[in-house]
Amino acid sequence: MKAKYFAYPYVLWMAVFVVAPIFLVVYYAFITRDGTFTLANFSAMGRYTSVFARSFWLSAIATVICIIIGYPISYILAKENVRVQRIMIMLIMLPMWMNFLLRTYAWMSILENTGLLNRFLRFIGLPALRIINTQTAVIIGMVYNFVPFMILPIYSVIVKIDRSVIEAAQDLGASNSKVLTKLVIPLSLPGVLSGITMVFVPGVSTFVISQLLGGGKEMLLGDLIELQFLGAAYNPHLGSSISLVMMIIVVVFMYIMNRFGEGEESVML
């Protein structure tokens, strides 16, 4: 019972830096500059519907691409021997230890009109591509930054599938492709679900990527919120209400995902 005292610093930390800010956000969202109650902040948000839609849309695309790239990598990785697995996981994690800004700047210099990619294309005689300052560039940036968060949960589920279960499926007449579709994919679904959560949520609220790679033309929710707090449009009340609505949408989304996931989980256990 003594052990619970060790949790106190953490509880305090949570109270000051997680719970209190959420209350502040809620509070600011419902008042005007003079401190009276209002819903005007929410009605003012109507103008930004397209920003909401764009943010969720781009994040969804990035998430789908992360699954398409991440699942095969996880699957192949889980079949390798332990030594190869360890090295590969290291390599996948390695970029995450570098500064996020630095990585994104690196993509700028790759995707620029006179960047590495276009110089290479010109070298092999192909026309240059306009990628920088487009939505494509933003998606590339998101996928690059978030794909490890898709690979790791999927990999850790696949690697735990018992070899004898796979042998049982083969024994019952499943060819290798059937083993994949009837067994490995259904069994790894919980990993995919947590991967989706870990990619989609930060994707919705990202702002540096859209500014650096999207050129700030295609404003995303993160940019909009930043603008209200730090930018010229200074309006923390509107910023708070946007944050609040985004938070609610994300929570609802996660709740639905988890309900779906729980259904799987209860069968899993």
Add this chain to the structure above:
Amino acid sequence: MSKELIRLSDCTMAFDQNVVLHNINLSINDQEFLTLLGPSGCGKTTMLRIIGGFQQPTSGDVYFDGVRINDVPPYKRTINTVFQKYALFTHLNVFENVAFGLKLQRPNGKKIDKEEINERVMEMLRVVSLKGFEKRSVSTLSGGQQQRVAIARALVNRPKVLLLDEPLGALDMRLRKDMQNELKRIQQMTGITFVYVTHDQEEALAMSDTVVVIEAGIIQQIGTPQHIYDEPQNAFVADFIGESNIVDGIMLSDNVVEIFGRKFQCIDSGFETNEPVDVVIRPEDIEIVPVENGMLTGTVINITFRGVLYDIIVDFAGYKWLIQTTALSPVGTRLGMRIQPEGIHIMKKSQFSGMFGDYSSYSVEYDEIGDAEHEVEIDPDAEDV
């Protein structure tokens, strides 16, 4: 005599430098209940995996119905397996687990229709006494029920052969006994050939038509349970199957053996004159008589009550004999013993001679203690998924 279904011909299996099976020759008949019996790490599971197609022998051939099947993958063999740890599909319910194989089958290139799958699955659930469980998640079932699902899942495909890898290993004693009867019943009802792997000699004797005793990757003896018990081939088999007193003897002539300097009548012949041999005497074959009538005399040094019988340990001429008797003789009693000629079994000397000391019975517990590292050793693919 039913016909041969599976034949292993000169099968050798080696992982790197570690040879786990040496030139195995074994023939399995149609509709037979055959048990591969031996301590952990003896190679019995590897034999099963070769038959199932999960491993290919380093050398030698596997025949099924006269056709060589070395290169046929598991999913193309009409053989199904019940795995040691059940290996059920946790994302599917009981019905879907059992139906898994049927849904994959394409007899005449067509899917089996829903009606038939439904019928066959329900029928099989009835056979394993799991009617009414079809909607249940397999994770909510007890160990015994999970085992039945695993058996139903394999049998529903109507395989020619069912392989069972220590299927009752994880169950408690009572349930094991029930499931032994159940398995025997299912085997007789379906007429499917069972190849059963176990390290439990009682289980092997109770269920099998044929027992194959394996040790160190070599078949030590093949025979009916009765034959294996009554006429063990060597000291290992005598020790592993049942309890036994194994003593040194010298074959003086046909039907006469010398033990501890006394002559005993026996019914074995065909040995050289004065050939040293191993002599097996089962504890229940020793008759306790008054000292003056005994062929050997000794003192009772220990008694264990076993319910129907007493196990008593008697020191005859320095060797501690295990005797099973219904009559209680207190510790310290001097008594004599007689052995009928039929109770004496003569075996040729082998690499196992002298390994088992005084009255010996194979200890399952010891086997399990020594188990862990050996299993890892013989499974070099353990890392892969």
